[in-house]
Amino acid sequence: MRVKINEVSKSYGITRALNGVDLDLNTEVSVLSMIGPSGGGKSTLLKILGGLEVPDCGAVCMNGREVYYQSEESLLEHRRRNGYLFQSFNLFPHKTAIQNVTLPLELVHGLSSSAAIEEANHCLDRFGLIDHANKLPFELSGGQQQRVAIARAIAPGPNLLFLDEPTSALDPEMTGEVLDLIAELKEGGQDIILTTHEMGFAREVADQVVFLEEGRILETGDPRLLLSGKGNNSRLDQFLSRVMRY
Numbered sequence: 001m002r003v004k005i006n007e008v009s010k011s012y013g014i015t016r017a018l019n020g021v022d023l024d025l026n027t028e029v030s031v032l033s034m035i036g037p038s039g040g041g042k043s044t045l046l047k048i049l050g051g052l053e054v055p056d057c058g059a060v061c062m063n064g065r066e067v068y069y070q071s072e073e074s075l076l077e078h079r080r081r082n083g084y085l086f087q088s089f090n091l092f093p094h095k096t097a098i099q100n101v102t103l104p105l106e107l108v109h110g111l112s113s114s115a116a117i118e119e120a121n122h123c124l125d126r127f128g129l130i131d132h133a134n135k136l137p138f139e140l141s142g143g144q145q146q147r148v149a150i151a152r153a154i155a156p157g158p159n160l161l162f163l164d165e166p167t168s169a170l171d172p173e174m175t176g177e178v179l180d181l182i183a184e185l186k187e188g189g190q191d192i193i194l195t196t197h198e199m200g201f202a203r204e205v206a207d208q209v210v211f212l213e214e215g216r217i218l219e220t221g222d223p224r225l226l227l228s229g230k231g232n233n234s235r236l237d238q239f240l241s242r243v244m245r246y
């Protein structure tokens, strides 16, 4: 992916969520992972990149296209090009697994009902969910729900996939299930930007990691080097020693 962020800032009232973020990613990066302490600005930056939040100032360019935050129409187009999964599962509770996938394909992407069903079946099958297609979300485990949510995000063939803590609500086994799926998506050529507290996963799957604290990127680099805990950024090392203590 090619992503260029220039001096992006964002405040909510008196809270400065982002404070002059710069980043330049080249085509060799297919998975970017954002890490850092709670409240550091990860979700805010992810939403700005995905066109779900508008920065106060600064510029973002993704795969050669500038994101025009002033134009609602152009933001909608940007959102349609990409796929999202946010901290909670956000499945429609009264729709079955397959309806959760077909609904946006029909309403947002304009597919016919039969084309949407075909695409949804293909995605659910790919993620080992075909036997669960007609279940409602409450009849699925947390890991299955999260995989349906990823299937829904992937079904339209997004340019970039944004995942905000995709495993935060899951137990270790389901976490493994979802992380395997993300690694598989990467293998299949899907570009992904995610936030995670799973340092082991970030080290294995991400091509690049950014460490965000207090609204700034304090460190960017190769996850194997950055996450070794032996770098020369004391803030990052402090963070790593806290999250990897147990």
Ligand SMILES: Nc1ncnc2c1ncn2[C@@H]1O[C@H](COP(=O)(O)OP(=O)(O)OP(=O)(O)O)[C@@H](O)[C@H]1O
Residues within 6 Å of the ligand: 012, 015, 016, 017, 036, 037, 038, 039, 040, 041, 042, 043, 044, 045
């Ligand atoms: N909609 C909002 N209204 C007001 N303040 C907000 C809003 N969204 C985020 N903030 C504030 O902005 C800061 C950054 O929040 P953000 O959600 O980006 O952090 P984060 O790094 O994703 O944290 P976490 O790891 O807990 O998810 C926090 O201080 C948060 O309270």
Ligand SMILES: [Mg+2]
Residues within 6 Å of the ligand: 042, 043, 044, 164, 195
């Ligand atoms: Mg967050």
